[in-house]
Amino acid sequence: xxEDAVSSEEVRHVxxxxxxxLADDEVDRFxxxxxxxxxxxxxxxxxxxxxxxxPLANVMRPDEERESLDSEAALRNAPxxxxxxxxxxxxx
Amino acid sequence: MSENIFITEETIDGAADGPLAGQxxxxxxxxxxxxxxxxxxxxxxxxxxxxxxxxVVTRLKEAGATIVGKANxxxxxxxxTNETSYFGSVDNPAAPxxxxxxxxxxxxxxxxxxxxxxxxxxxxGGSIRCPAAFCGVVGIKPTYGLVSRYGLVAYGNSLEQIxxxxxxxxxxASLLEVIAGSDERDATTRADGDETTYxxxxxxxxxxxxxxxxxxxxxxxxxxxxxxxxDAIGDLEDxxxxxxxxxxxxxxxxxxxxxxxxxxxxxSNLARFDGVRYGHSGGYDGNWNEAFSAARQExxxxxxxRRILLGTxxxxxxxxxxxxxxxxxxxxxVKQDFDEALSDADVLASPTxxxxxxxxxxxxxxxxxxxxxxxxxxxVNLADxxxxxxxxxxxxxxxxxxxxxxxxxxxxxxxxxxxALE
Numbered sequence: 001x002x003e004d005a006v007s008s009e010e011v012r013h014v015x016x017x018x019x020x021x022l023a024d025d026e027v028d029r030f031x032x033x034x035x036x037x038x039x040x041x042x043x044x045x046x047x048x049x050x051x052x053x054x055p056l057a058n059v060m061r062p063d064e065e066r067e068s069l070d071s072e073a074a075l076r077n078a079p080x081x082x083x084x085x086x087x088x089x090x091x092x
Numbered sequence: 093m094s095e096n097i098f099i100t101e102e103t104i105d106g107a108a109d110g111p112l113a114g115q116x117x118x119x120x121x122x123x124x125x126x127x128x129x130x131x132x133x134x135x136x137x138x139x140x141x142x143x144x145x146x147x148v149v150t151r152l153k154e155a156g157a158t159i160v161g162k163a164n165x166x167x168x169x170x171x172x173t174n175e176t177s178y179f180g181s182v183d184n185p186a187a188p189x190x191x192x193x194x195x196x197x198x199x200x201x202x203x204x205x206x207x208x209x210x211x212x213x214x215x216x217g218g219s220i221r222c223p224a225a226f227c228g229v230v231g232i233k234p235t236y237g238l239v240s241r242y243g244l245v246a247y248g249n250s251l252e253q254i255x256x257x258x259x260x261x262x263x264x265a266s267l268l269e270v271i272a273g274s275d276e277r278d279a280t281t282r283a284d285g286d287e288t289t290y291x292x293x294x295x296x297x298x299x300x301x302x303x304x305x306x307x308x309x310x311x312x313x314x315x316x317x318x319x320x321x322x323d324a325i326g327d328l329e330d331x332x333x334x335x336x337x338x339x340x341x342x343x344x345x346x347x348x349x350x351x352x353x354x355x356x357x358x359x360s361n362l363a364r365f366d367g368v369r370y371g372h373s374g375g376y377d378g379n380w381n382e383a384f385s386a387a388r389q390e391x392x393x394x395x396x397x398r399r400i401l402l403g404t405x406x407x408x409x410x411x412x413x414x415x416x417x418x419x420x421x422x423x424x425x426v427k428q429d430f431d432e433a434l435s436d437a438d439v440l441a442s443p444t445x446x447x448x449x450x451x452x453x454x455x456x457x458x459x460x461x462x463x464x465x466x467x468x469x470x471x472v473n474l475a476d477x478x479x480x481x482x483x484x485x486x487x488x489x490x491x492x493x494x495x496x497x498x499x500x501x502x503x504x505x506x507x508x509x510x511x512a513l514e
Contacts, residue, residue: 011401018359018404019381020397021389030401036460037402041348044418052424059279073143077370088368089376089383 005035095183097201098161100129110156112270117152118202118211121162122169123254124243125149132245133165133177133195136371136391146243147278148212148254148271155270160208164198167393168362169216169247171195172462173455174223176395181452186228187490190449193226195219196257200227203257210267214244216252217350218444218469221481224257225444225493228483230264230510231257233469235500236476237282239268240275246361248354249280251473261482261511265290268503284501293504294511299332301509304437306340309468313446316487321443324484324494324513328441331512338433338440342425343471349422350470351463352406352415358396359403365391398459423474430475434499439509442468444481444493468495478503482510 008031015022022030075081099121106112119125122132124142126149131137145153152159166176174197175181184192185205192201196213200223203211213220215233224231232255239254246252256267269290274281305325310318325335367373367387374390376383392400406415433440446468455462472479477497484494494513498506 006405010405014401014405014408016385017408018400019363019385019388020392020400021385022397023389026394026397030398033398033459034402034405037351037463038405040460041352041406041415044345044348044352044415044422047342047345047349047418047422047425050421050424050428052420054424061276061279069143074369076143077140079367079373079375086369088366089378089380091380 006031006038095185095201095205096164096180097182097198097205097207099131099133099164099179099198101161102128104128104153104159106153106155106157108156110154111266112152113156115157115209116160117157118161118163118199118208119149119159120165120196120199120211120213122165122214122245123148123212124245125159125162128162130162130245131179132169133167133179134391134393134396135178136365138178138372140370142243144243147240147275149243151271157210163196163202163211166195166197167396168245168358169195169214169219169252170358170395170399172222172465173450174198175452175456176393178393183452184227184449187226187449190451190490191226193223193445193449197223200224200229200231200257203227203229203259209258210263211257212254212271213257214252214254215473216248216354217473218466220255220257221444221469221479221493221495222466224481226449226491228491229257229259230261230483231255231481232264232268232503232506233472233479234268234272234503235478237280238272238285238478238501238503240278240281242275242277248357249361250357251354261480261507261514262291262294265294265507285503288504290503290507293507295508296511296514298328298509298512301333301439302437303328303333303335304338304433304440305335306343306433306440306442307337308340308343309442313443314448314487317443317446317448317492320485320487320492321494325441328509328512336437338437340429340433340471342422342429343467345422346426346471346474347463347467349419349426350466350474352419353423355399355403356407356416357403358399359407362396362400367391395459426471426474427476430471430477430497438498438505440497442495444468444495448487448490448492472497476500478506480506480510482513484513
């Protein structure tokens, strides 16, 4: 295990950022596993700098009105629709 | 069904006529089918019914194929054994008691068991080639950009491609021919393969073909797998192919680069599952973050949580340069290595998987060991190249696959070479 192995507090913090609740036993298990996995990821330090000249281009289409899903189809999988809207929890 | 191949069995009829008329196809359950449940092997999407077809499904229907079901898979495509599916693991029809390989295990098993003539899977780091090898069937991972990903539930967008399974190279090529080609709904598709045919490339003629063998991809592989691989290479040499060793030093870092990139993309892609517009909501009280976090704890399995968390960590302030940026450097290095190796060879050959199929339940506890099993397949996704896995024989009664990798958009050469092993 490397010196800066991940702590259970860090696992909890990341889980909070990722919006995934974890049970205590999940925190313990992930803390152990992450130590091994992150130590392995650290071998990326051995990778030399490589020129990256990827021929990237933006792909744009004309901004034209198109048909889209009707609201019935769009709402069909929502657990709690209201009128023509998705109903979610309070934001704060 | 005892092998647990399908999550949903459903007959979706295609057009009356077409190149795939009379053929049955199993479709991996992360490829959207209008009005037919598409779960991604997850409790999160257990009840999700897409309102539209993926482009590949539209093309299957137009070609006259009959879809016979949605195939079991590792949850959201994350796994090497098909044991992370919420709907249970699949038994390998070619090696009962063993895993079919992941993540498109149900698709490969459907073909191996004769439940479908053909199947579609998706390959982010080997998810078509691994189950093809473990189930003794043919699987093709197309060049990135050849096949539309519209309607594929995204896991690692920059890496994944939809591709075919079949019992023969020619049949896999026929299915590729149907699904390949640019799509205005997916801006990452390219027109390079639009006019290309594939099935007629399965000539079995390898006279004069130059095969490079990356020594790094044989190191550490199971002895029986290596022996079977060399027998198959000998077979190709007898038919007039020549072989030489090549070195790809970058592949030593491909697995860690792949997992950092795939997990980072997963952490972003899977943020859409909030239980509000679709997916499992759990009906929790509290504010958005609280309800959202509780629903995701319930809806996602262990491997998915592991990858979302590690991806979030790799992208977080302070670690971005250490992990994500370095992984992109490694990806560029891998591409460069493959370009050089393929300048002196028509194709590169290796065992598809360094090991024969695991026994069911053997491998679940140690994620890192599992990730290392992907050593021979992930470099190809990092380099955006096409690859095929073709049955090479058996070791101790377990199937072994041979992987061929070619230059971008040169699927025809892979198909030609692979067909010589049948």
